[in-house]
Amino acid sequence: MDFSALPTTAFMRPDGANRDAIASLLHQVVDLLVETMAEATERSPLPESLEVQDWAQVPDRSVDVESLLERVRSQLHHAMNAAHPGYIGHMDSIPTTMSVVGDLLVAALNNNMLSVEMSPVFSRLETLVLQQVTQLFGLGPEANGVLVSGGSLANLQALIVARNQAFGSLEHGIPQGQQPVFLVSEVAHTSFQKAAMIMGLGTKAAIPVATNKDSQLDIDDLSARISRAIAAGQKPFAIVATAGTTVTGSIDPIADMAKIAQRHQLWFHVDAAYGGAVMFSQRHRYQLAGIELADSVTFNPQKWLYVAKTCAMVMFRQFDLLQHHFRVLAPYMNDHNDWPNLGELTVQGTRHADILKLWLSLQHIGRDGYSAIIDHNYDLTQAFTAAVKARPFLVLASQPQMNLICFRAEPSGVPAHQRDSWNQQLQQWLLQKGNTFLSLPVYRGERWLKAVLLNPFTTAEHIEQLFAHIDAYHTAHSAVVRTT
Amino acid sequence: MDFSALPTTAFMRPDGANRDAIASLLHQVVDLLVETMAEATERSPLPESLEVQDWAQVPDRSVDVESLLERVRSQLHHAMNAAHPGYIGHMDSIPTTMSVVGDLLVAALNNNMLSVEMSPVFSRLETLVLQQVTQLFGLGPEANGVLVSGGSLANLQALIVARNQAFGSLEHGIPQGQQPVFLVSEVAHTSFQKAAMIMGLGTKAAIPVATNKDSQLDIDDLSARISRAIAAGQKPFAIVATAGTTVTGSIDPIADMAKIAQRHQLWFHVDAAYGGAVMFSQRHRYQLAGIELADSVTFNPQKWLYVAKTCAMVMFRQFDLLQHHFRVLAPYMNDHNDWPNLGELTVQGTRHADILKLWLSLQHIGRDGYSAIIDHNYDLTQAFTAAVKARPFLVLASQPQMNLICFRAEPSGVPAHQRDSWNQQLQQWLLQKGNTFLSLPVYRGERWLKAVLLNPFTTAEHIEQLFAHIDAYHTAHSAVVRTT
Numbered sequence: 001m002d003f004s005a006l007p008t009t010a011f012m013r014p015d016g017a018n019r020d021a022i023a024s025l026l027h028q029v030v031d032l033l034v035e036t037m038a039e040a041t042e043r044s045p046l047p048e049s050l051e052v053q054d055w056a057q058v059p060d061r062s063v064d065v066e067s068l069l070e071r072v073r074s075q076l077h078h079a080m081n082a083a084h085p086g087y088i089g090h091m092d093s094i095p096t097t098m099s100v101v102g103d104l105l106v107a108a109l110n111n112n113m114l115s116v117e118m119s120p121v122f123s124r125l126e127t128l129v130l131q132q133v134t135q136l137f138g139l140g141p142e143a144n145g146v147l148v149s150g151g152s153l154a155n156l157q158a159l160i161v162a163r164n165q166a167f168g169s170l171e172h173g174i175p176q177g178q179q180p181v182f183l184v185s186e187v188a189h190t191s192f193q194k195a196a197m198i199m200g201l202g203t204k205a206a207i208p209v210a211t212n213k214d215s216q217l218d219i220d221d222l223s224a225r226i227s228r229a230i231a232a233g234q235k236p237f238a239i240v241a242t243a244g245t246t247v248t249g250s251i252d253p254i255a256d257m258a259k260i261a262q263r264h265q266l267w268f269h270v271d272a273a274y275g276g277a278v279m280f281s282q283r284h285r286y287q288l289a290g291i292e293l294a295d296s297v298t299f300n301p302q303k304w305l306y307v308a309k310t311c312a313m314v315m316f317r318q319f320d321l322l323q324h325h326f327r328v329l330a331p332y333m334n335d336h337n338d339w340p341n342l343g344e345l346t347v348q349g350t351r352h353a354d355i356l357k358l359w360l361s362l363q364h365i366g367r368d369g370y371s372a373i374i375d376h377n378y379d380l381t382q383a384f385t386a387a388v389k390a391r392p393f394l395v396l397a398s399q400p401q402m403n404l405i406c407f408r409a410e411p412s413g414v415p416a417h418q419r420d421s422w423n424q425q426l427q428q429w430l431l432q433k434g435n436t437f438l439s440l441p442v443y444r445g446e447r448w449l450k451a452v453l454l455n456p457f458t459t460a461e462h463i464e465q466l467f468a469h470i471d472a473y474h475t476a477h478s479a480v481v482r483t484t
Numbered sequence: 485m486d487f488s489a490l491p492t493t494a495f496m497r498p499d500g501a502n503r504d505a506i507a508s509l510l511h512q513v514v515d516l517l518v519e520t521m522a523e524a525t526e527r528s529p530l531p532e533s534l535e536v537q538d539w540a541q542v543p544d545r546s547v548d549v550e551s552l553l554e555r556v557r558s559q560l561h562h563a564m565n566a567a568h569p570g571y572i573g574h575m576d577s578i579p580t581t582m583s584v585v586g587d588l589l590v591a592a593l594n595n596n597m598l599s600v601e602m603s604p605v606f607s608r609l610e611t612l613v614l615q616q617v618t619q620l621f622g623l624g625p626e627a628n629g630v631l632v633s634g635g636s637l638a639n640l641q642a643l644i645v646a647r648n649q650a651f652g653s654l655e656h657g658i659p660q661g662q663q664p665v666f667l668v669s670e671v672a673h674t675s676f677q678k679a680a681m682i683m684g685l686g687t688k689a690a691i692p693v694a695t696n697k698d699s700q701l702d703i704d705d706l707s708a709r710i711s712r713a714i715a716a717g718q719k720p721f722a723i724v725a726t727a728g729t730t731v732t733g734s735i736d737p738i739a740d741m742a743k744i745a746q747r748h749q750l751w752f753h754v755d756a757a758y759g760g761a762v763m764f765s766q767r768h769r770y771q772l773a774g775i776e777l778a779d780s781v782t783f784n785p786q787k788w789l790y791v792a793k794t795c796a797m798v799m800f801r802q803f804d805l806l807q808h809h810f811r812v813l814a815p816y817m818n819d820h821n822d823w824p825n826l827g828e829l830t831v832q833g834t835r836h837a838d839i840l841k842l843w844l845s846l847q848h849i850g851r852d853g854y855s856a857i858i859d860h861n862y863d864l865t866q867a868f869t870a871a872v873k874a875r876p877f878l879v880l881a882s883q884p885q886m887n888l889i890c891f892r893a894e895p896s897g898v899p900a901h902q903r904d905s906w907n908q909q910l911q912q913w914l915l916q917k918g919n920t921f922l923s924l925p926v927y928r929g930e931r932w933l934k935a936v937l938l939n940p941f942t943t944a945e946h947i948e949q950l951f952a953h954i955d956a957y958h959t960a961h962s963a964v965v966r967t968t
């Protein structure tokens with residue numbers, strides 16, 4: 001074709017004709033990236049956003065590379081700065097270096113996890129590595145998993161398989177007159193309501209189970225609600241435990257729930273999207289005891305294993321259930337006898353090769369490395385929790401079980417109806433003055449401050465400074481309220 | 485923490501302490517990548533796979549970077565080599581350079597499209613750029629779209645919104661006694677059966693409509709099947725047109741289907757995952773006339789716009805329908821009045837920032853650049869089609885409407901029952917001897933050869949050589965069959 005309409009660097013020419021120009025561009029981008037990431041502490045954890053309205057138009061002609069990289073530089077500087085040690089507000093953090101290496105290479109190769117033919121190396125690698133992970137979780141010899149683009153899809157797929165198995169709904173849908181429901185803690189992730197909605201059951205089919213004061217599912221309420229659902233003519237088909245809830249990082253009583261699932265012959269799913277990483281710590285993995293009894297498990301290396309987004313998986317105790325209760329054939333793809341076409345076994349078809357960054361990260365950091373980070377996060381959480389407890393004006397939402405601390409200020413001088421805005425102002429002040437970002441979830445009808453101690457570069461000193469700022473704010477502002 | 489358990493380059497330290505080591509590693513990876521991509525023509529389009537069994541184990545200790553990069557080098561050399569001009573078998577091709585730039589930066593930033601707070605720049609950019617794209621498709625002033633990780637999710641989300649609007653099924657599910665169905669061409673993508681299954685309707689709820697000899701949906705059969713479904717007590721809620729079918733690249737009669745949808749008050753979805761790119765060509769966009777009448781459109785820049793996987797979108801004529809018929813609130817996220825939290829409006833929650841590589845590619849290549857490539861692909865298709873027609877032993881599956889040619893050999897000397905294997909052997913021979921990969925779909929019960937002329941570096945000479953190889957094989961092998 002006539003390439004004069006295209007910029008020289010539009011594609012990496014397969015004959016190498018523009019090799020030098022491509023190399024020069026990519027090295028320039030690496031320099032920009034290294035500069036940006038190596039100076040993360042010099043920007044706010046949550047910078048002011050950027051006005052991008054003028055850049056959205058699709059231009060007729062090519063915009064030159066230098067102008068583009070200048071705009072990109074602004075975008076980088078105004079993006080969420082999760083690498084900052086003071087960014088401790090969400091389950092988002094600094095990615096492993098190998099995530100960057102993996103995604104760089106995967107983008108250039110542009111393989112497709114839809115089929116073995118389109119990703120011969122990565123399809124095999126995914127199947128083999130995920131089998132290893134199922135063994136770490138103790139899911140037994142018939143287990144395997146698939147990667148999906150995020151935890152919501154992992155939870156969705158687990159429930160679809162459970163539903164199709166229970167109701168034979170793959171071809172003919174949910175039989176007339178049946179009302180499938182599943183049970184899940186009232187503080188579980190909203191992806192369960194979303195899954196129920198997507199699956200045609202409606203958000204209300206995710207029956208909420210009460211939690212105790214530490215935000216863990218109440219096992220008696222679970223039994224009661226199963227009975228009540230059956231009495232009301234509904235058909236419970238699954239129960240869901242969470243290992244690491246979104247707001248407080250709480251762990252449901254997994255082993256007890258497994259027994260109830262068995263007694264009622266219900267599918268048992270564990271959403272360990274966040275908490276699954278704890279299986280990498282010898283010291284802390286006991287907390288997830290019972291997970292080995294699950295029929296399916298969601299686990300997101302994109303969270304506590306620091307693999308760049310997205311990297312999530314759903315594992316099945318009996319992987320061949322996917323063949324019988326999920327698979328939709330794609331006749332335009334070549335069959336390979338010994339390896340599955342993963343696009344037939346997942347909600348997605350075409351899929352990015354997330355396995356490379358996961359595999360590289362696991363190899364580069366190793367189990368011991370991950371264990372060291374996770375144990376450190378726990379130690380820091382203990383210090384943080386002690387600091388909350390040492391202050392009478394602070395309350396914990398629940399006793400932390402992972403590296404999340406959800407707390408709020410209830411200063412004696414501040415009336416109850418002003419406490420939400422008081423905490424909100426404290427949060428803004430900590431961001432502006434303390435360079436620390438805590439998020440501000442609504443929980444039990446009130447505003448709380450949430451800390452997620454993920455970043456390996458967050459230190460005990462950072463925590464001390466944070467509480468010094470909290471104390472200063474408290475001193476200044478509880479006095480003001482008292483006098484007005 | 486004690487970082488002695490971790491390799492120096494585990495993370496890009498936010499204080500820059502390991503800046504030189506990180507820069508050195510990333511520059512080394514860029515060199516490996518450039519070398520690999522600049523020598524794409526020297527490897528097979530579809531290399532032999534690699535035995536990766538021994539690498540799957542999660543090691544206790546860190547594996548050193550040099551060993552890892554050596555393994556990665558092997559993986560790169562055995563991956564699907566879609567950049568090769570002879571790789572013309574699937575809707576997969578060489579990515580734009582800016583895809584690589586975008587994904588490299590996005591991995592390092594690790595922002596999260598779940599919420600505005602977690603991706604302040606990219607959430608805004610996605611909403612603004614997709615609005616521009618909806619205008620290119622003529623979808624009107626109330627239109628916008630969201631990016632999702634692949635076309636299957638785009639089709640799924642469109643149908644969920646259609647279903648929820650028709651049946652009020654967001655909270656309470658599909659009302660008892662209702663049997664929702666939708667109608668879609670018999671040759672449409674399998675993601676529609678998958679969507680029907682996921683949605684609890686069963687694969688059979690995707691009612692297949694007959695196609696004409698050119699693989700386009702038969703409008704009379706569509707009307708007949710709508711009537712038949714209603715008579716059988718089913719509730720049709722949507723019809724689906726395809727612009728660019730998977731096997732033959734055919735375009736359904738979009739404008740006529742829009743009229744039928746209007747007459748029956750059905751949701752009208754157009755799956756332009758592949759063909760949507762034609763809207764970028766002034767010369768060819770007339771072929772998609774009627775798409776501006778759609779209620780929703782799937783369009784995948786990851787295909788004919790060469791953006792690296794995944795990059796797919798679903799657009800809605802009335803974007804605010806998502807608020808009423810899809811949105812599930814996530815109370816742990818901060819609200820922003822003027823920008824939506826995209827995770828509440830899509831099937832996924834956490835999501836990769838695919839917008840950066842899309843935006844960069846559109847800026848760098850421009851509408852004129854894309855138009856030039858697409859027009860070139862069409863010209864090449866004309867030459868390819870002429871070459872098929874010039875050979876009496878070759879037959880076309882349908883008259884090409886885009887840059888896909890589906891054909892097969894039916895040599896007079898080869899008995900009908902041997903033709904599938906004859907074509908299969910021809911495909912293998914073209915790969916081995918001609919360095920050209922055609923895929924081998926099953927279509928209308930037979931094996932066909934499929935060419936997708938996507939790669940901008942595939943030339944008229946490549947096509948001529950391919951047919952010279954086909955002729956040589958035909959001469960050699962039809963003779964053999966005749967004499968045995």
